[in-house]
Amino acid sequence: ETGVTQSPTHLIKTRGQQVTLRCSSQSGHNTVSWYQQALGQGPQFIFQYYREEENGRGNFPPRFSGLQFPNYSSELNVNALELDDSALYLCASSSSTGAGEKLFFGSGTQLFVL
């Protein structure tokens, strides 16, 4: 059974650029959630994808967008990068969207915006 994998592990961008982060969900999981973790903080929910559609969204602007593919893998896209977007971006997969479902996290992508 493979776990959640994310790529790349690290990324450096400049303000105004666009970035795409990728996530492969754990085997057997059909739901992917994305979280942003700023330094010294807990993860903050960005959005969740189920059956290739956005299933819920946190308090993030529209320049944060995502996709989910038929194999349940997912992408997080951020346009017009700002300095405050520097953070660890975590992907988590689960076997469904229910409140009781356990989330399993990848190791994250560390994004630096200069």
Added chain:
Amino acid sequence: GQQLNQSPQSMFIQEGEDVSMNCTSSSIFNTWLWYKQDPGEGPVLLIALYKAGELTSNGRLTAQFGITRKDSFLNISASIPSDVGIYFCAGHPNSGGSNYKLTFGKGTLLTVNP
């Protein structure tokens, strides 16, 4: 939105000591989960709690879901050096339509002196 207040922010203990940390909320949560995060890694699920009053153990770890559904605690007995890391409480709030979103506390940094 819902916030989780996690305490203490940090702990410095000697190997062999017991540790206790807790999490409180101003609103009701349907589930409580405890995660541990090591540097450069994503959070790893330690214990999941689904019912008010539930007490669950995982090895040297014990966690409880508070009766009021607004709090939870995690105890670690006989700490060892590999317990070092950041411990996060998290939960699914009892708000209509938000059961997909996991809310995290700010974490407790645990340091164990050998």
